[in-house]
Amino acid sequence: MRETFDDFLRRLKRRRRWFLVVEICAFALIFARLSFLQFIEDERYSLLSQRNCVRFIPILPQRGDICDKNGKILATNAGSYRLFLENPLKKRLEHVLTFLHQELALSEAPIARLREESLKKPCLSLMLVRDGLSWEEVSRLAFLQPIWPELYVTLGYSRAYPYDEVFGHVTGYVGLPEAHSATSADAQDIAQGSSLLLKHPDYRTGKTGLERTFNSTLLGKAGFRKVEVNAAGKVIRQLELSLAEAGTSLKTTLDADLQAFAYALLKPYKVASCVIIEVPSGAVRCLVSVPSYSPMDLSQGKSSSWQKVLHDPNHSLLHRAIAGQYPPASPFKIVTALAALEAGIVSPKETVFCPGYFELGNHKFHCWNKFGHGAINLAEAICKSCDVYFFSLAGRLGIDRIATMAQRLGFGELTGISLYGEKKGLVPSRSWKFLSRQEKWSPSDTILVSVGQGPVLATPLQLATFIAHIANKGMRVHPTLIEDVMPPLEDMGFRPETIAFLQRTLIEVCTTGTGRRARPDNPAILVAGKTGTAQVRSISSQDRASGKTDTRQRPWNERDHSLFVGYAPADDPRYALAIIVEHGGKGGEVAASLAKDLFEKLLTDAHEEKKTHAPPL
Template sequence: MHRDSERHKLFSRRAAMLAGGKALLLSTLVGRMYYLQVVESSRYKTLADENRINLRLLAPPRGRIVDRFGRAMADNQQNYRAVVIPEQAGDLSITLDLLSKIIPMGDKDWRRILREAKRKRAFVPITVRENLSWGDVARIEVNTPDLPGVLIDVGQSRNYIYGEEVAHVMGYVAAVSEKEISDDPLLELPGFRIGKAGIEKVYDMQLRGTGGSSQVEVNALGRVIRELARQEGQPGNEVRLTINLDLQRFVSKLLGKESASVVVVDVHSGDVLAMVSSPSFDPNMFNKGLDQAQWDALIHNKKSPLTNKAISGQYSPGSTFKMAVALAALEKGSITPETKIHCSGSTKLGNAEFHCWKRGGHGSVNMEEAIEQSCDVYFYETARRAGIDRISAMGERLGMGKSLDLGLPGEKHGLMPTRKWKMGELNEPWQMGETMIAGIGQGYVLTTPLQLAIMTARIANGGFQVFPRLVVNEDGEDASDNETELKSIGVAPEYLQIVKNGMNNVVNGKKGTARKARISEVGMEMAGKTGTVQVRRISKLERETGVLKNDELPWKERDHALFVGYGPVENPRFAVSVVVEHGGSGSGAAAPLARDILLEAQKLALSTPAPAPVSREANSKVMDKDGGEDVT
C-alpha cells in the first residue's frame, strides 16, 4: 500500500491547496459584505428609501365663492370619470367595445386609451371619459358585471352654479399655463386649475388653499402598498361677495343678449349688489377647456362677451353727467337754482351752433326743469359759466374719472378732462366749445357704469363718499373705513337737494324724460336721469334733412342708452346705472330696465332670505348707522 499512501499524501497536499483557495475566495465574500453593509451602507439606505417611498400631492378643495347671504355661487362638484384598469379588464379591447355602447367613444379616444395602456403599468387607471352625466354613471354602474376593470372615479372640479349670470364678477379657473408655474407644487398637479379672471383671479391665493401630501410605500412596480404618512392640506378659504344673488340673476335675465351693463350699489355702504355685463359667457367652459371654435366665437363676437363692461367699458356719460355740471355751477355761484335760461333749440358760440336734443327748444327753464327735461342748451350755458376745471373736479368728487379700486382686474379710470390735462396730453389749449360739449356729458368726458352708479349713490346718500365694495371679509368686520367714517364729498345739502328734485322729476314729473318708466308702488318710487349718447357725428346736411332715427341706423351707429337712478326717492337705499350699447334712447331702452331693477331690489330687501349669521350682523349694523346718517 505504499503507492496508495503516496497517492494519499499527494491528495492531502492538493486538498490543502484547494482549502486555501476556498478560504481566499470566501474571504473576498466577507470583504465584499463588509464593503456593502458597512462602508457603503448609508448610501444604499438612502437608495432603499427612495425605492419605496413616494410622495404624492393632495390637491386641496378650492374655496367656495358665496353671495352676501352665504349662498354658493361657485363650488366644487364631484366630477365623475370613467376609468379602466387594464390588468382587471381582461381583454381590454372587448371591455372598451362594451363600454363604448354606453358612452360613445371616438377613434381618437380609443387610440389614446390603448396607447396609455401600453405605456403605463397595468394597474394604473386610465381615464376613459371625464365629466360623466348621472345617466352615464348609472348605466355604467348597472353594467359593472359585464365591464371588468371599469370603475367610476370621483374627482373635484369647479362648478359655477349660475354659469353666465355671475360670470364677469366671478371670473373663472382654467388649466395652469407654463408661464404661471411657480414655487407652489400644486400648480404642477395634472388637472389643477387656477383663477384666470375676476374674483377667481384676484383671490386665487385665498381660494386655492395649500396642498397636502401623502407618503406612500410603493413596490418595485409602483403599486401602492400602504400610506405611511399623510399631511392634510389647508382647504381654500371661502370668499363672500357683496352680490345679492337673487338681484344679480334678475338683472342678468333682464338684460338677456343685449350688449349692456348694469351696476347696482347700496348707496350707504357701496356694496355692489349686482354687477352684470351682457352678453355673458359660461365660465364652466373655461374650466373644462374651450375648443378653438368656442374660443373664436367668444373673441369675434362684436358684443364682447368676455369684457366686463361695467368696469372696463368707458362711455361718454351723456345727460347723466348733467348733475355734476349743475352742482359745479351751483357751488361756484355762477348760477342759482332759480336762474332761468332760455332754450330755443340751439345756441351759438362764434360760428359754431350747439343743438338741443329737442328741435323746438324748451323755452325758459330753471335748473330742476332743465334736469327734468334734460335741456341741452341750459347745460351748455351752465357748463360755460362753471368752467371745465370745476366740472371735472365735481365729477371726480362724485367718483368719476379715477379708479374706484373695486379690486377686479380691468377696471378703467374714465376721464374728467381739464385744461391742464389737454395741454399735457394733446398740447393744445382748451376750447370753450369743448366745455359746452362736456356740459352734456360728451366730448372728452368718459365714465364707466360703475362710476355712474357710485356718482348716483353719492348724490342719493346726501353727499357721502362711498366706494364700491365687492368682497366681504371672512370675519365679517371688513367694515371698510368708508362705512364707519364716511367722508363727505363737501357739497352743500341744499344743492344736492335741487339736483335730487330734478332727478325725481325726470321720472315722476309731468315733463320728465323717463316718465313712462316711473314706479307706481308707493314708497318705492325711483329718481334718475336718462342719457342718450351719440356715437357718430351728425352732419349739417343730415340735420337739415332730418336726423335719422336709431331704427334706421346700423346697430353699431345707434346711440348708447343710459340711465342712472336711485330708489326709493325718500331715504334712498339703492343706486343703479344702466348702459345699453347702441340701445337707442336712455328713456326708451335704459330707463325701463332701471325701473325693473330698482323695484326688484326694493322688493328683495323686504323679503331678504335668511342671511348667513356672520354677514347679517355686519350688514344690519351698517344699515342702521347709514339710515341715521341719511337724515340730512
C-alpha cells in the same frame, strides 16, 4: 544550468513584485474612490437617493364656494365619477377596449383615442376613459374590478356654476395654471408653497372675476401624501399623510334673484350692463353685463365655447359693468351742475334762454330739442336735459372745475371693487389733452365735456357709485362685493342745500321730466334719477337738414347708447342704479323703462321683506 535556473526564478520574483505594486496602487485607488463617494459626495447622492424613491403626491383641497348674500350658491364643486385605464400591454389593451365597448357602449372615437394614447404613454400611466359615470355604471365597474384590474373609478371634482352665465363675469372662470407667467395670480400661489399642486391634473386656478381675486382664499391649503416608490414608479408604502384644508367660502353682497332678473331683462338688448348698489353700505347687489359667457363651459375648456366667446363681435369676454367705458352723457350734467353750484357761479333761479342751439365762434352746438327750451333755470334744465343751459354754464365754469368735481365724485379712478380688470374711465383735463394729443384745450372741448360727451368716459360701476354718493346725501359710498368690508363714513364736503336741491331736481326728472318712464306704477314709490343718451356718431349738418335726427333710423351699431342712473326710494334712498344699453336709443325710453322694472322688483321685494321681517306692532 543551476545558476541560470536561479536567475530565472529571480526574474520571475522581480516581475511578480511589479504586479504587487500595481495591485497595491489599484486597491489604494479603490479605497480612495469609496471614501470619495461615501464621505465627500455623500450629501449630493443622499438627496438623489431620496428623490429616487420618495414621491410627494399632492392632495387637492376643495375649492371654496362663492355664494350670494342669502347663501345661494354661485360657484361650487361638482363631484363626478371618472373611469381611468392603467395603460396595459398591447395584447391586453384590445380585450379591455372590447369590454369598454360592450359594457359602457363606448363609441369608436374615444376608443381610437385611447388606442393612440396607449402607444404614446408609458406602461401603467393612467388614461381618462370617461368623465361623469352614472351610479349604475360605477357599481357595475366596481363589481367587475377583480376581472379588470386596470380599470379605476375615482371621484373627481370640477367647478360648477349653478347660475352659469347670469354671474359669468362676476364669478369668472377657472382654468389650468400657467406656471411660466410670473405676473399671473398663479405665481403668488406658487410662492405660497402650493407648487406641488401644479402637478395635480385637477388643479385649477381662478382666471378672472372673483375666482381670480380671491383665488388664494378659495384655494385652501394643499395636502400631500409622501410615499415610497420603486424604480417603476409603483407606490410601495405611504410614509406620511398631510390632509388638505378646504378653501374658505366667499360670501358676496350680490343678490342672485335680482341678478337673474336683471340679466333676463337686459338680455334681449344684446349689449347692456347694469349695476345696483345698496345705499349707504355700498354693497353691490347686482352686476350684470350682457352678453355673458358660461363659466362652466370655459372652466371645462370646451373649445367650441372658447371659439364662440373669442370670436364674438360683441366681445362677450368684456365685463362691461366694470370695464366697459362709455361717455356718461346727460347724467354728467349733474356733475357740471354740482361744480357750478359749489363754486357759486350759478344760482338755481337764474335762467338761460335756449333757442335750440348755442353759438361759440362760428360753430353751432345743438340742443337735443331743435325747437329750444326757451328761458330755463337749472332745475328745469336738468329736468328736460337741456344742453344749451350747460353749454352756457361750461364757458363760465371752465374745464378745471368740472374735472376736479368729476374726480371728487370718483370718475377717472378705480372704484377699488375686488374684481380683476376694472377700468378707470377718463376725466379729460388740459394736461391730459396736451400729453395725449399735443393740443391746447379749447372752449369747445369744455362744452362737450359739460354734457358728458367728447373724451369723457365712465364705467357703469362708476356711474352707479356716483349716483349713490348723491343718494347718500353727499356721504361717500364704497362699492364692495364682500359683506364684511365696511369702510368708515366719509362726508364728501358738499353743501347740504346743494345736495338737497339736486335730489329734489332728480325726483322731478322722474316725475315730469325725461325720466318719467322710470317711475314705478305704484304712486307711493318715489324714484329719482337722470337719463342719458350718448351719441356714438355725431349728427351731421346734412342729417340735421334732412331731419334725420332720430338715430333709430340708423343701423344698430350707429345708434345712441341709452343710459339711466338713479336711486329709489327717493325719500329714503336704499338702492342706487346705473343702466347702459348699448345702441339702445334714447335714455328716457329704453334705459328708463328698464330702470322702472328693476325699481319695482327691488322695492316690492324689499317691501315684502320688510313686511315679513318687521315685528308686528
